[in-house]
Amino acid sequence: MKKRGIQKKILITNIMAIVIMTVLMFVAFTVYYVFEHHRQFNETTTHKTETAGAVINQITNIADNTGIQLGNNPYIKEMLTELYFDDNPSNFFLDEHVEENTIIQYLLPFLIKQDMIYRICIYNNRGDFLAGGTSVLSGKVNTFLQSSDFKHIEEMFYNTPATRIYAYSSNDALQGNRHKTSGYIRIIRPIRDTNVIHVNPMGYIEVQISTAGILNQLTEFDSEEITVYLNKQKLFANGTTLPERNTYKETTELNNGFSLTLKSHNSDENRVVFFTMGFLLLLLSFLVFSLITIQRRAILKITAPLISLFTKVQEASWDEVPKIAGIAAEDGDFDEIYELQKSFDYMLESLKDTMEKNVMMRTEKINAQMLALQAQVDPHFIHNTLTIIGALAEEGDGEKVKESCQRLSDMIRYNSDYSMQKVKISQEIENTRAYMELLKIRYEEAFQYEIRVQALAGVVQVPKFILQPIVENALKHSLKQAEYPWIISIDAYCQDKKWYLKITDNGVGITKEAKKEVLERFHELQKLVADHLLKSMKIGGFSLINTLTRMYIYYGNEMEFQIDKNENGGTTVILGGKTDA
Structure with a gap:
């Protein structure tokens, strides 16, 4: 037989629960961790994008401010104003080196401080052109001033309030193919007479920002792939190429139409x-192993009393328990709880059978005792009646002897009929009437009785032989100590779903001591169980107490009993019980 099956089942169930919970926690944490890792990396990417964008914004702003400051330089404005009205088509600065050097001096501070500025150019539509920074070729300058690019610049600023334009050149048009460049951003501003806003420009100042210089400012982002756009058109990238897998892209809009990815x-x-x-x-594996170990020890400790109980049940000498254990062993599936349940089911059935047998035995014992009590009147009553008949015979009154014998025969027949333990009240009264007629034969006018029976009360079932012993008790303890005539009244009636028998005599009445004794014994009856009640009933004992005992066995606390001394002498006894009992 497998041992400790319930412990294994509990342990396996707990292990499954722990493993399932652990797996769920692991999956949940994994999802959360991956999501959080992605979120943090995306935040870092966003921060880098914003930082790189701020660098480009700063560079373009510096270049734009350079153009503003040089465009508002009084000397430069005055020089371009004079050249605006000069009809000489040749380049003024090729011949006038003093003015050229003076303007170059204004340009140098911006070129030196800002190393990302590739070149600063000042020119107009009269053929005049000056450049600081990276050198230019005269032929390329003339080509530029006659190009569509220059015409586009003029169109953008003529008769419009525009203040600047942004453009990009991937190669240096002022140097030619011999000079390699990575390209540059062009910021072009018009130079106008400040007193007249909408007049055509007198010239232009162009600040060129080298893409190489911009990328030098973004060296901290060399591991990222950066692309700069102007008006959605790609300008340049940092040359880094990243794989598509595990790569995150962020785009931010910059100032003046620039954007960065x-x-x-x-x-x-x-x-x-x-x-x-x-x-x-x-x-988690370590925690699961620890929890399983703790669970195992806890289960063994908690279920130890249960296993011990089951072992004791198995070792018991009941016939059915070994059979249960045998079946469990054959099936190969052993569960102590289930086997205990089956064992206790058999125990309860056995206990139920035993209790039913005990109840039957006790019922039979009660019935036997009841019959014995019922029969106890025989010796007393027969002795009294034979005494009466003997006295009548001595007097020679044959008719009364015959009547007495007939009454005695009726009573003996009623008392000896053990087939019924409950009879109608009318039957009980007729039996008592026969007894009182015998008394009347004996005492004639010295003894009188009255019987009143309510119509419904006559058919009520009551315990047999409860009325005559009360009348006999009245005769013995009350009437015989009183003067003639002796009078007994019997009333049978129903009230509040209960029946009542009221027996009243005109004797000396019950004494306080006797009443106290009767009530005390009656209260003691109410505290006893059935077996003790049976022991309290004695053949030939005090007839009133025996009658009360039998009634209490039938009616329990629903029984009614009163005994009192009447004001004008005599005693009244009231018996009662439920009509449906």
């Missing part, structure tokens, strides 16, 4: 996630 590759994502999940799995 930054791609960041989470190269450590898989490694960090796998390492963290592996560590967590090992930790």
